[in-house]
Amino acid sequence: MTVSLLWTDMMIWGLILALLAWGRLIGRSAQVRKQWLQVFESKVAMVAALVLLIYVLIALLDSVHFAQNSQASQSFLDALFSHLAHSAERTYSAPFATVEYNRSMQILPNGEVAQLYLPLVHVDAGASVLNHSLLALGLGALIGMLLIAVHLWWRSRQHALDFKVYAGKVWRNQTRLPWRTAYIALLVIVLFFSWLYVLSFSYHVLGTDKVGGDVLYESLKSIRTGVLIGVLTTLVMLPVSLILGISAGLFKGWVDDVIQYLYTTLNSIPGVLLIAAAVLVMQVIMNNNPDWFSTTEERADVRLLFLILILGMTSWTGLCRLLRAETLKISQIEFVAAARAFGVSRFKIIGRHIMPNVMHIVLIAVVLDFSGLVLAEAVLSYVGVGVDPTMHSWGNMINQARLEMAREPMVWWSLFSAFFFMFILVLAANLFSDRVQQVLDPRGHK
């Protein structure tokens, strides 16, 4: 068994390491620590952060690929859900159904032809939903309690308090951060997932799609695509907007003119058109060079990477404009003049005086953009210029489900699942960014 990382895997892990390092670095400042504690003092922010964390964890689980004896490479998530990956039915089936959704022509042993609902192959029709649910909930409660206990133990050690005393404080909600709320939310999430997981062994919990694939599995696999597009695009966009925005604001003159013309031009081209053109060009190149990729997975991955790049190229303008304006303002403030009077170089002025004072804007823009990008992926895949059709993504799920909306009776579960998972992610990101904005934006304070 060998680990074989895709390009995007390496990028996301690199980003996580960079974020951790950055967190440690800025965590040294007492003011920054205080601000972040303030962010998490809100119950909503705490729950939203927890939800985001779960999504990121799933995406990371899905971002460690390893190849096993010349089979196609698998991720940890695939290994966990291998019973679903290889349990394709023939076609649509409703959640918890034991038979297919449509009747099929069947020749009975007596020679007659009949329209029948065929039974599903990978469903254990004898399994009691109630029994399994109870089992799942029990298991979930156990895991949840264990996690909470470990965390409580760690916190009580940090506070040098007795475990029981600290647990009592949490129970009465007397801690500074709303841990009680976080524990309840964690318990609910763990219970929900363990229920889905246990029942997925006996049923297609969220039904199957047109070619019989399990919708739950698809939805979970789509998390990686969504999170990746949201996070990595920001990574592409951020340096561009930071460098260009701050240079335009600080150096003014012709530098400012060039950058302004650049983003005005880019902004006036419809984004979807630009992305569509770029994706089509890339598709042609890929088709002409089929020997570049050894597997379809690699091919899909490169296409995703390219989509991230092009999305990044079209979405830096907004933040760049904000940063330019803010830098123009800050560079006129007297502490910058004082630094210049001390002979501090331009680059040090940017690093020490301007960057820290625009960081709140960057952070707010990044968290807000994240949800926008997740939604953009869905729209682009729907239009047909998004990720590779073989790749699991919410956009592809919606695109497939779109044709079934007109059916009677309706096939609603694909759309519902994609919508549900995406909605929770975007909602959590938005709620969290609201709180970040409230705390970090100096204009928000009275």
Place this chain on the structure above:
Amino acid sequence: MQANQPVLEVKNLQVEVEQAALIQNISFEIQAGEIFALVGESGSGKSLTSLAIMRLLPEALQVTDGHILLNQQDLFSLPEHQMQKVRGKQVAMIFQEPMTSLNPVMKVGDQVAEVLRVHLHLSPKKARSRVVELFEEVGIPEADSRYDWYPHQLSGGQKQRVMIAMALACEPDLLIADEPTTALDVTIQAQVLQLLKQIRDARGLSILFITHDMGVVNEMADRVAVMKQGEIVEQAEKAHFFDSPQHPYTRKLLADAVPKRDYRTLKESRTLLQVSNLKVHFPIKKGLFQRTVGYVKAVDGVTLNIRKGQTLALVGESGSGKSTIGQAILKLVNATDGSVEFHDEQLPETDLTQLSERQMKPFRKKVQVIFQDPFSALNPRMTICEIIREGMNSLQVGPKGREAQNQRITQLLEQVGLLAEHKHRYPHEFSGGQRQRIGIARALAVEPQLIICDEPTSALDVSVRAQVLALLDDLQKEYQMSYLFITHDLSIIPAIAHHVAVMQRGKIVEQGEVEEVMGNPQHEYTQQLLNSAPKLVRDAL
């Protein structure tokens, strides 16, 4: 209305925010035709009192006790829609900042006419002619054509006149003037104060005049009340107030406000910085290709001489180009012409304007700067320690190691009257005066010979101002430092300067020793400046 009945009566007013009293036991009366001055330093609660009278307090604040009677009518018992009629019609208000009190996208005449139409239901035509009358009354020239101007086309003084016209539009009984001249230059201030007095005499209007400036109080008030930390500490007739102040706080305020007349003894001293024929012109660019169509001559041929260990005060009104001179010496803006020569024993005589940024570095430790606004002069994201260390590191001054630097920073902080434990705090934890001290410590850290003080005290209260000036004075005596002290405030000049230069429209109109210039001004503009200063200041100079 009977003659002896007060127009406004405030009884035992108390305002609280979350159970903490912001102002309490405020009681005073204003008679018809009287100017009542409410004096105090920032945060003393004087503006809060005026907002309570208008019932315009921010939502978090609550009036918990007391009554306000306007013409015997209790304002707190009125429903909101009747209160709206009181505002504007019976009580009008003018604010400190004329730039932000007018709507920038509406013609000034229409803004005044709107008040007339809402409160007096005048027809548009009648309203217009009434506005023109009002404009003439408040002394706006060519009132008829100015009606159609927008706020940005008017000067600060004229905007304040428009505000006064708007306040007078409905012939109120009481005018609340909240620091109406603080943002204006002295000459304009004198005109606006004169105007307010004229209007009072002509209309028998009562004015509640809120200010921090004892000079203005002396000029305007009939009666004075002094506020400190939310309470009125002294209330008296003007003459009595200035002749025999009772409360120690009042005495201190008065002592700080009146300039001391101990002129500096002049010693022979060598020249440290020679500015010759300095010109700073900013191009005005227009059109697609940014062609230069003209120049703003911010500084136009200025010659100055700053001597070792002495202070040169540079006086002028806003826009006269005095700050630009400071920036040109520091090379924060580029000089168009002329020279700035720095004389130092160790360094060869050099013209600073000709140096590149790298060549300039050795001179940066010789010339430092202190800014006007203590709130924006310090980076809010850096600790005090980092702020002071920055210059030491950049210019390689003082000890090298981190520990040694920390010791030096402690020493500097103690020198400017702060504590060593302030080192690791952030600027927002300090008051204005303390921040200005931090700014001074930052400049001192590189051991300069000349500090350019760009209005360092104009954002501070009088008592804090006196402390900061005393600190600068002590430092000068200790280190033989020279100052270029840029200011618009004539009252502090005798206390700090050895020489003074008066600036108008980019040119120096008069310069010389302080006693000479202040005592016997030659140029017309200097005379005008001195005559515009409040009587309290003028008499002491």
